[in-house]
Amino acid sequence: MYTRQICRRVASGASRRSFASAASKESSNSIAYLVGAAAAVGGLAYYNSESTNKVASLEKPKDVDQALADLKQIVDSTIAAEIAVEKEKFAKYWPRSIMILFGPPGAGKGTHGPKIENLMGIPQLSTGDMLRAAVAAGTEVGKKAKAVMAAGGLVSDDIVVGIIRDRIKEEDCKFGFILDGFPRTLVQAEALDKMLSEEGSAVSKVIELSVPDSVLEERICGRWIHKKSGRSYHVKFAPPKSMVIGEDGKPVAESMKDDETGEALMQRKDDTSTALVKRLQGYHGETVPILEHYAPNGVVKSVNANQKMNGVWSEILAALSR
Ligand code: ADP
Ligand code: ADP
Numbered sequence: 001m002y003t004r005q006i007c008r009r010v011a012s013g014a015s016r017r018s019f020a021s022a023a024s025k026e027s028s029n030s031i032a033y034l035v036g037a038a039a040a041v042g043g044l045a046y047y048n049s050e051s052t053n054k055v056a057s058l059e060k061p062k063d064v065d066q067a068l069a070d071l072k073q074i075v076d077s078t079i080a081a082e083i084a085v086e087k088e089k090f091a092k093y094w095p096r097s098i099m100i101l102f103g104p105p106g107a108g109k110g111t112h113g114p115k116i117e118n119l120m121g122i123p124q125l126s127t128g129d130m131l132r133a134a135v136a137a138g139t140e141v142g143k144k145a146k147a148v149m150a151a152g153g154l155v156s157d158d159i160v161v162g163i164i165r166d167r168i169k170e171e172d173c174k175f176g177f178i179l180d181g182f183p184r185t186l187v188q189a190e191a192l193d194k195m196l197s198e199e200g201s202a203v204s205k206v207i208e209l210s211v212p213d214s215v216l217e218e219r220i221c222g223r224w225i226h227k228k229s230g231r232s233y234h235v236k237f238a239p240p241k242s243m244v245i246g247e248d249g250k251p252v253a254e255s256m257k258d259d260e261t262g263e264a265l266m267q268r269k270d271d272t273s274t275a276l277v278k279r280l281q282g283y284h285g286e287t288v289p290i291l292e293h294y295a296p297n298g299v300v301k302s303v304n305a306n307q308k309m310n311g312v313w314s315e316i317l318a319a320l321s322r
Contacts, residue, residue: 097176
């Protein structure tokens, strides 16, 4: 089957051109390649058109397998080179896709962000994850952020704007990125707009995960996280396969393991009802006005996040499409 695809590609105009140029780069043995390829194509035509018995009675030309392997390598590298050229064009001339995943703590940003990442092929940038990594590494930023984060307060605008400014310059952001947990204040939103306007781009979509405060305590207090990947679990709504419930009716901490890696899950220090009260105050007071800021651009899409995860995901998909 694969060999037939190769033959078809080689026969198509565009691929023939690229094939010829790739073959010419292999100047020392291009003729051998082409002869091998022709032998391969001829051999295949024969295999396809004759009865099984007749084919079985044939002695296969010795170098067909090698010629096919060489041909496959050339075609594969040619296609890869063409894809790279197209990608460069997109990276250079097309605006980046810049999304904000918006919602209170526990709305589902960490649950759905990775799925959007896979779908769109752009990275999710979580300022919370970056700050937690800085705290764990004991960097200057981490030292400044540690106490305020544990209490559920907001880290200073200067710090988070600086983190994002550097992060979006990285290679994996060249087609765009998904912001999770940023911007959280109007000052941050304006700083973001300014840095994007310097390259002629702007926020292209804000997906608001709308959910009443009343359901968030249960979500936040039952959340377990795989630190390395950011995967979110929940003791009731999304338990890991390994979860064992103890005699006290609570999950046994040692049994909480990541489904994919088997590594231990952890609970965040600020995932407590006390810190949540403060985080929600910050959300309503300082973060929600950002929606008004972006609404006039027509980029804000609201999703009902107070339903089963699959339902939320369907609405997100609808909101993402043009
Ligand atoms: P955020 O990143 O917005 O703070 P998460 O995606 O981590 O929120 O979700 C918080 C907790 O709620 C997690 O434990 C997650 O498994 C759970 N959760 C997420 N979406 C839903 C939902 N639609 N219904 C029930 N639980 C959910
Ligand atoms: P949440 O579950 O509240 O969405 P995050 O993981 O996004 O949590 O953030 C955790 C903490 O990190 C916040 O409570 C806050 O202290 C800090 N933080 C994250 N992003 C920002 C930001 N953009 N501005 C200020 N503080 C931030």
